[in-house]
Every structure is written in C-alpha cells, then in structure tokens.
Amino acid sequence: REEEPCDVKEIGCMKWELLSISRGSTSELTYEIRVTNNCSNKMIYTVIQVPDGVVAVEPLNNSVYTAPSGRTYDVRNPNYTPFYSIRYKSKTDSISNGQGDILQYVLPGNTAPAYIHIASRLYPSLYYEAHLNTFNCPIQQLKPGMKLRGEETGAAYLQVFPNPTTGVLYADLSAWNGQEMELRIFNSQGQQVRRTQMVAQDVPQQVDLPQGLASGLYFMEVMTPQGEKHAVRFVLKQ
Template sequence: MKQLLSSCALAALASLSCFGQSQPCDVKETPCVRFEVLGIVQNENAPKTYMMRIVNTCPDPLKYVVFQLPKGVVAKNPADNSVYTAPSGRQYEVRNANASPFYSIRFKAIGEGISGGTSDVFEYTLPPQADLRNIGAMARLSSNQSFETHLTVPDCPPKTMVTGNIQTETGK
C-alpha cells in the first residue's frame, strides 16, 4: 500500500522547514552526542539521500562528524572538497570519501561547531547500488574527544519522491 505525503511533510522530511523538527527512525545516545536518522528519500532514478541529525550536548564544539560509506563507494552528493550548508545555515567542509577513522563521508565545521544542546542536519546521497543496513557514525569535538555509534536503518523505509510528492512504502 502506498500513502501520499503532503508537500509540507516532504519539506519537513527534506529540510525541516515546516515543523522545525522531524521524528527520527533511529536514535543512538552517547555521553555528549545524540545521533539520529531522520529519514531516507529515494528519487525516481534510485539514489538514496540519507538525512542525519547530530545533537551536541557538551560545551566543546563539534569539530567534525563522519558517516560510514560502503567500501569503495563515493557519495554522489555533496561533492568532495565542497561546502555543505546545513538547514541551520552553518557550513561544513566535505571530504568524500574519507579514510579515517573508517571509510566515510566527513563534514568538518567551518568556524565554531554546534555545542551546548544545539543540532545540525547532514544529508548525503548514495548511488543506487548502495544499500546500507547499518551506518557507523563518529563525532569529534574540539577537545579531541570522540563519540562513536552504529545507526540502524532497516526501520527507516525510504520515502520515494515522485513528481514533487513522496510516497511511503508501508509494510515490510
């Protein structure tokens, strides 16, 4: 069964502009950093865009965050050495692909990173053959403390974008 989502729901999922928040489908807590999978959007050509939110509850600013990529796969977007602008307006240097601490895409804060309970949303698009079940994630703070986890995506069915709308696949 397919259920059509409204354009406001699409905007909320893709850019968080309608409601300012989106309910995550997976959350992992560490002592300073909360990692959230907000959703996956798949366009008609099959690439999947993964949307992640990072909340830094510690006073030390975020230096960078990495999300695991499948071995040998480079994200289609954002490009290597580009500047990613989060919905908050904060900017991050992108390394795609990044070898350390594991094969990943890295978003490095330009200027002072998030801290004290603030969050940012990170988006990246993988080619059609990439089908992730678990995603390693790691955040490093300016103090060089790092926090690592594994996010689970089977509970996050992709939302399929069809001519300006999203269709949700329901059922398993």
C-alpha cells in the first residue's frame, strides 16, 4: 500500500501529487512528485519550480531522466520558461488517458521552498498549472543502505572511488566491458569541465581530472554507444 501523498492538486485533467521529501546521508533533499494525465492529449512536458538562482543537484542538465515506468524524459536544468524550473520533456511515448509518472529531483539542503509551482503542457497547446504545498510533508531520513526510487538504474551501475577524492579518481565501468564510452564531468553549476572517450574494462579505470579544479561537488556522466546515460556524484577536496 502506497503512502498518502503530502499534497494533491487537480486542475482540469491534470493531477500532481507531492509524494515525499527525503534526506540521505548528506544535507541534500530529494523530492518525488507524481504527475498524472487524465486527458487523451499526450503530455509534452512538465516543469517544476526551483528557488531562483538554485541549480538542482540532480537530474543533470541535458541528461535523460528515466521514470520508474521506464518512460524517458529530456532534462533541462535550469529551465527559464514559463518560470525558473527543471523541465522534463517527453522523449517518445508520453503519458495520457490516466497514466502517470514519478519525477524525482534533488536540491541543496539549504533550500526548502514552502510551495512548488508546477505546470504541464499537453498537445497541441493545452496548459495547466498549480502550486503544491510542502508544509504537510515531513522530511524523511533515509537509513544507510536505503535506495531512493530510480537508484537501482543509472548511478547504481556507475561507481567512482575514492569519494571524496583529493584528485585521483577511478571509475568502475565493468557493466559495459568492451564498449566505447563517452565520459563527461560537470561542476555543480552544470558546466562541463572534461570530456573524453574510453573503452570500458572489467577493472577500475583511472579518470584524469583537469588541473586547477576547485574543491566541491562534481558529476560524472557516461554515455553508451546506444545513447544510454548514467551519472554519479563525487566530491573533490584539494
């Protein structure tokens, strides 16, 4: 039995549910929102407001978000229209006729908005928006070893160590042994700081970090020859 959502808003044929706010071993907060489209018109995108000037920790800009349903969405983070937000744009088969998807994102722990402005656009030009309240949503503390929805795919197969690192970093790409991978590294503002190609091996491989990187949070993203993307966070301490 699923837990009751913290807040539910229904406008027209769209329904948005704030399912949970969770805190893991860091101060970062993970939000889960279920979007349900009861229209026959397919959804084009959903945008979820984030505080002005804040860049969500996850999902990464220009990455592909995979919902628990398996449907995929192109991510723009940050997105500027119709308001400052994260945008999840349907890649192929979008939701309609009562289907729903869970959208998950991570914000820095010092940002805790009292409400979340959310909007969805449907074909051809339908637009619905609402505000979800967060004050009835107690922050859940995840126990060590607990996984958030969606972590079994994606970052679970891509591991880096040591983490934190002082500059020497290894990646475990054994899940894609023999495949030529594109590897990119981004800083916490979503700016690319390194891009390279490497053939995955069944042993950990050293990843050369650029000289002069500042200490802080970074993201490694790898892309398979089929275009499948996986990302993981790491911390650099110089």
